[in-house]
Amino acid sequence: MEIIGIVAIAKNYAIGKDGKLPWHYSADLKFFKKTTLNHAIVMGYNTWASIGKPLPKRLNIVMSRSHELEHQPRVILMRDKQxxxxxxxxxxxxxxxxxxxxxxxxxxxxxxxxxxxEIPETVEDADAFMSKDFLEGFNLEEMTELEDDLKVKTYVKDVQNFHP
Ligand SMILES: NC(=O)c1ccc[n+]([C@@H]2O[C@H](COP(=O)([O-])OP(=O)(O)OC[C@H]3O[C@@H](n4cnc5c(N)ncnc54)[C@H](OP(=O)(O)O)[C@@H]3O)[C@@H](O)[C@H]2O)c1
Known part of the structure; x- marks a missing residue:
């Protein structure tokens, strides 16, 4: 069982603005749903607040050091990575x-x-970004295309060259 990061990212590495996704591509939302269904998903409290409800048919793990969550099915609050x-x-x-x-x-x-x-846009005034080197040590394994001219690339950790 793997730990998989899944992200939609603009040309300037932006991923969020004002607590929300800065775009709406239904093809990507469908892809996200199909990919994550029946698995566990981990999100930070800000993303949880932005989505506003548990995503169905997935175990929703929410990370927060300070907030409480009301009890509901399929949602677990966790205080740290360990x-x-x-x-x-x-x-x-x-x-x-x-x-x-x-x-x-x-x-x-x-x-x-x-x-x-890959979102074919540059987002001005974004306030959430990926670090520019987040794919360092990963190799491109697969590329698929979605509707709306979106490309999805899968990168796998290069175990041979991985020196933590
Ligand atoms: N483009 C995409 O694919 C994508 C995907 C998801 C989200 N987003 C966007 O990203 C933005 C939100 O990102 P963000 O960085 O502000 O927030 P985030 O990662 O969603 O949430 C941050 C919060 O999570 C908790 N947290 C984080 N690391 C933790 C740790 N190690 N241990 C315990 N708790 C931890 C803390 O909550 P407490 O403050 O409660 O302690 C922290 O304030 C939004 O704009 C959202 O729409 C984009």
Whole structure:
């Protein structure tokens, strides 16, 4: 079972603006749903607040040091990365890191594979970004095309050349 980062990223590495996605591409949302369905997803509190509800048919793991969550099915609150990694040992499914920026950063060294949708835009005044080197040490494995001229690239960690 893998730990997989999944992100949609603009040409200038932007991923968010004003707490939301800066674009709307239904093809990418459909792709995200199909890819993550029946797996576990990990998100930071800001992304949880932005989505506003648990994503169905997935185990929703929300990370926060300070907030509480009301109890509801399929939602778990976790206080740090080690808690998530400990739980992951018992999950019989993949663990998708779905953002945002702080959460990708938190799990960067644990991610085995990145699934990256390239958004053909440059977002002015974005306030959430990927770090420019987030794919360092990963090799392109696969490319597919979605509707709306979107490319999705899958990168796998280059284990041979990985020196933490
Ligand atoms: N383009 C994409 O694919 C994509 C995907 C997801 C999100 N986004 C965008 O990204 C933006 C949000 O990103 P963000 O970086 O502001 O927030 P985020 O990662 O969603 O959430 C940050 C919060 O998560 C909690 N957190 C993060 N790391 C933690 C850790 N190691 N241990 C415990 N808690 C931790 C903290 O919550 P507390 O403050 O409660 O302690 C922190 O303030 C939004 O604009 C969203 O739309 C884009």
């Amino acid at each position: 808690e998530v990694l400990a739980l992951n040992k018992y999950l019989g499914c993949d663990l998708f890191i779905i953002g945002g920026s702080q959460t990708y950063q938190t799990f960067a060294e644990n991610i085995d594979k990145w699934i990256v949708t």
